[in-house]
Amino acid sequence: MADVNRGNRPLSPFMIGPYYRPQMTSISSIMVRITGIASLGSIFLAICWLLAAASSESAFNFFNGIYGSFIGNILMLAAAWALWYHMLGRVRHVIWDFGYCLDVETSEKMGWGMFIGATALTVLTAVVFLIF
Amino acid sequence: MNFLTDRKRATGLGSGGTGAEHHWLTIATSISLVILVPLFIFTFGYAVGHSFEEALSFYSSPCIAIITALCLVGSIIHLKTEVDEAVEDYVGGIKRKLTLIAVAGFCYTLMAAGLFALLKLAIQ
Structure with missing residues (x-):
């Protein structure tokens, strides 16, 4: 028989x-959530800019x-760092969800890869905009 | 004694009532981010800091307008799953329901406002 517990379930502690x-695994995962929520704020600010451009020159x-x-x-x-980080973190989740790289050692390496990768991509972004 | 079988509960798509839909949406939109995030960072980053006329002509290009519309809508759909999950983790009961509705309202307002701004920029 299936247990029937509708409601009254514990929240995530x-x-x-x-x-x-x-640990690298937990901190890198929490950062995915933080950068995700922060990125919604970045999108909000971008839309403010677009609305302003659509409204008037002043x-x-x-x-x-x-x-x-x-x-x-x-x-x-x-904001770009947060977006890059979130993108890389989500790629890690997709890799996990498809059943690969679930061991701790590889997960930790991917965590470092997210921090280093996001920083490298942000530096690349800055360099691209400085040149062009 | 319970009279509900496991089969009967699965028919209702589990305790959340939506089965694996939210999880799958997060996976699918996560993959889309790999394309949308670079496009958004480089197009929007380019437009900011230029003059009003340059911004107008930039966004009147169909290619840029379509790319930006996809980036805004796609990323908001993804980020909504992200915020919903955070709400479901830490808020319970009636507060959860109201918070989820507020989040949905905020996200859909962002989408509508962003698309309106793009449309006006693209065709004026």
């Missing part, structure tokens, strides 16, 4: 802190001035 030692100049400033560029690079 928040284990980071005193109960759970930070609205466009306001947003474009902020995003195009030095600090704006640094924040856009940070």
